[in-house]
């Protein structure tokens with residue numbers, strides 16, 4: 001039953017409700033989130049934790065005039081439901097449907113597009129500053145999790161905001177969890193704030209005190225403590241220039257609403273520390289928030305089924321197994337993850353090699369420079385990182401690793417199309433952004449077996465090497481158990497054909513082989529985007545009328561561009577058709593469908609080749625291959 005929720009088409013409807021009805025609304029909203037996510041899949045634990053906070057924020061603030069800026073945005077399903085998108089929740093993360101994250105074009109209530117973490121305070125500060133400059137009476141609120149709070153960018157923003165004299169509210173949504181259990185000194189500090197006398201004081205003084213202006217409450221509390229001869233230290237956030245309020249119970253609307261109402265009238269930077277529970281209200285998610293962070297579809301009455309023995313391992317699993325095997329063989333190996341232990345396949349490695357496992361928190365920049373430091377001292381760091389998140393650490397990769405030519409291995413997961421998470425998470429740019437950096441090499445395994453072998457090749461180099469592989473499983477080739485490397489920088493011919501040669505970089509080798517069967521084309525498994533196997537390229541170019549490059553990555557500056565550069569340098573004018581991701585952001589949706597829309601499935605590759613080289617139907621053997629367009 002969602003009888004009350006059904007009456008809420010916008011936050012204006014919500015604001016008309018008498019306050020006592022809000023708890024019923026929260027119960028209905030929570031039930032709706034659970035039901036909806038169980039049907040579509042998506043982020044669950046974080047959303048169950050933000051139900052009351054979302055209601056309170058929209059109840060107190062005049063959205064969309066006031067700006068709510070959510071960090072990461074994976075916890076915005078209650079926000080989407082309350083802002084006119086309830087009906088469309090069934091389309092979540094599907095092609096043409098709602099995004100799993102805030103998107104400015106999707107709703108006027110989505111003040112800022114996001115999905116990479118720790119941007120909210122900067123963006124909200126920008127909005128608060130703009131309001132001040134323009135003389136507008138508008139509030140800006142950043143809602144940031146304890147995990148996201150640990151990133152450098154969040155602290156850069158606090159540092160700026162604390163002296164900016166803007167009406168900015170930062171709400172710290174502290175559930176004592178990142179995707180996995182949180183790490184680091186900030187987490188320890190937040191735990192102290194929660195368990196220490198601050199929380200006790202807030203609890204004891206109860207709701208009445210929270211109804212008075214919080215700064216007065218803080219002042220009164222301090223005076224009282226000092227009178228007892230105790231010195232209450234200012235919180236870290238006060239030292240940054242914020243007025244710190246809390247911690248308060250983020251599931252108690254009777255605390256949240258009056259506290260926010262008070263804060264709304266305060267001037268200058270405010271910091272509200274709210275304590276919530278990931279998975280709140282769904283016992284299974286409360287007990288295992290990691291498993292329910294981003295589940296697929298499931299029956300809420302039963303919960304997630306134990307994973308069946310997979311028919312084919314994912315690339316992530318192949319990497320995780322390789323990491324353990326390589327670590328057993330070489331004690332210099334250390335593994336680093338910026339807060340993505342599960343997603344990057346490091347669970348087993350942490351268990352077996354706890355002293356050589358480093359979860360540095362959501363801190364990609366630090367992760368890479370930390371790896372550089374380890375490498376300086378003779379260790380062999382493997383940074384396990386999603387392609388999209390390495391974008392955060394681009395300068396660190398160049399300045400700290402490549403320039404000093406340090407032997408760091410980048411295990412680049414989620415390279416290419418990722419599917420439901422959409423454009424923010426697509427690993428579209430790593431080939432262009434890595435291959436232009438001196439000293440860096442980049443391997444593109446075509447399947448699981450090659451992935452393992454190329455990781456070994458990478459590990460044995462004395463310079464930085466990235467190995468890119470996609471989300472999910474490959475074609476299902478047998479993965480060797482040994483640690484045999486493949487030759488560095490060398491490709492191989494996989495199929496001999498006539499006239500046209502397809503040069504495949506990565507997993508699109510397999511659709512390319514199917515297209516080649518229909519066209520009787522040659523297929524080369526290039527394996528390395530850098531160094532390019534120029535000798536093989538020139539040899540193949542010399543005996544074909546046309547070349548086709550295929551990659552699951554941005555066309556501009558990608559592996560196809562590398563081929564063009566090499567041909568140009570050698571004075572070879574063989575026509576080249578480049579196939580890859582177009583100059584557009586890849587939306588969310590089913591990965592196979594997205595690949596097909598980009599023309600990168602077997603049928604699309606075949607079609608593009610026929611069209612470009614004027615090969616109608618299956619008549620690939622008629623003379624005079626012509627280049628069209």
Ligand SMILES: Cc1ncc(C[n+]2csc(CCOP(=O)(O)OP(=O)(O)O)c2C)c(N)n1
Nearest residue numbers: 046115116117145146147148177178179339
């Ligand atoms: C730059 C970046 N690195 C990593 C991630 C992956 N990621 C998404 S949510 C998340 C945990 C966030 O924890 P927190 O901010 O506490 O939010 P919670 O899930 O606890 O609500 C991580 C690591 C990301 N989105 N962006």
Ligand SMILES: CC(=O)[C@@H](O)[C@H](O)COP(=O)(O)O
Nearest residue numbers: 072074115294343414421471
């Ligand atoms: C919000 C976020 O960044 C992660 O939760 C991400 O959605 C995980 O993606 P994978 O499912 O590919 O690990």
Ligand SMILES: [Mg+2]
Nearest residue numbers: 145146147177
């Ligand atoms: Mg958290």
